[in-house]
Amino acid sequence: MKFSVVINPLSRTVPKGAADEIEAAIRASGHDIARLHCSSGQLASGVRTAADSDADAVIVWGGDGTIACTLNACGATGLPVLALPGGTMNMLPKRLHGDGPWYEVLERVLSGPVSQTLAAGDVDGQRFYIAALFGRLTGLAETREAVRKGELVNAAQALVEGDVLDVETRLRLSWTKMSGRPGNTEQTISAVAAAVALNSSPVPAFEVAAIDPNNTMDLVSTALDAMVHGWKEAGPVEHDVSETVTVHELEGGDIPATLDGEQVSFTSPVHIQLVEEAAQVLCAETSH
Numbered sequence: 001m002k003f004s005v006v007i008n009p010l011s012r013t014v015p016k017g018a019a020d021e022i023e024a025a026i027r028a029s030g031h032d033i034a035r036l037h038c039s040s041g042q043l044a045s046g047v048r049t050a051a052d053s054d055a056d057a058v059i060v061w062g063g064d065g066t067i068a069c070t071l072n073a074c075g076a077t078g079l080p081v082l083a084l085p086g087g088t089m090n091m092l093p094k095r096l097h098g099d100g101p102w103y104e105v106l107e108r109v110l111s112g113p114v115s116q117t118l119a120a121g122d123v124d125g126q127r128f129y130i131a132a133l134f135g136r137l138t139g140l141a142e143t144r145e146a147v148r149k150g151e152l153v154n155a156a157q158a159l160v161e162g163d164v165l166d167v168e169t170r171l172r173l174s175w176t177k178m179s180g181r182p183g184n185t186e187q188t189i190s191a192v193a194a195a196v197a198l199n200s201s202p203v204p205a206f207e208v209a210a211i212d213p214n215n216t217m218d219l220v221s222t223a224l225d226a227m228v229h230g231w232k233e234a235g236p237v238e239h240d241v242s243e244t245v246t247v248h249e250l251e252g253g254d255i256p257a258t259l260d261g262e263q264v265s266f267t268s269p270v271h272i273q274l275v276e277e278a279a280q281v282l283c284a285e286t287s288h
Helices: 018-028 043-051 064-074 091-097 102-111 136-148 152-161 216-229
Strands: 002-007 032-038 057-062 081-085 113-123 126-128 131-134 171-177 186-191 193-198 206-211 237-249 254-259 262-267 270-284
Touching: 002 018, 002 043, 018 032, 018 057, 018 102, 032 043, 043 057, 043 064, 057 064, 064 081, 064 091, 064 126, 064 262, 064 270, 081 091, 081 102, 081 270, 091 102, 091 270, 102 270, 113 193, 126 254, 171 193, 171 206, 186 206, 193 237, 237 254
Parallel strands: 002 032, 002 057, 057 081
Antiparallel strands: 113 126, 113 270, 131 193, 131 254, 171 186, 171 237, 193 206, 206 237, 237 270, 254 262
């Protein structure tokens, strides 16, 4: 196969000399390189050029934001994308390939590449491929990273300055249950924050989690659970499955959010729609 390669050298775990390393690894595997872009400058242009090239696929090495940009450029009918972990969280590479450094992922996939269809969530024209979080609790992205580094003072400061522990600002979530699920079809709930995640089953759908602690102390507990164990194990959390979700900020303000870990902000209301065929990805033949 012939690959166009996009590297974001400013991504947290992309090493110096990344271009030389990946070129050697690709050629050692018996494959070729059509073009290689390794610069944080004009990254979006480099991604578009890779997506429009005459290569068989695109290899992207960077963080979740760089990978999402590449998937968006290639789309459902464009070149398949091989996503290598080069960021901090690496949510999509872990979903597609499991844990492991970039060179192990590359070797496994290139030894038996298989194209798979990837679903996405569309939030007012912006897409996510793993999860979107809404509400002030999204400030935990910065706090969680500080905790991972052992910078507890910085973590505490991020909690306070970001009003992460605000239980007064509330959201209203509305969604439609998937067919066959028990209970009323239309669901509406008020909550402090919400998580909308793509499931990992063969049939794409959203997993909706409404986070609604009773008080600040409960919110602290939920925040810590989420930072350590992830949203699914955090409580009190209510779960459901849907294909469409709408989020309102009850006082009409903007809604802070993260899409695959990238912090953004939306004007209320926010509409989240499932895109069943958003992009094509390359995985190892034995991946599930």
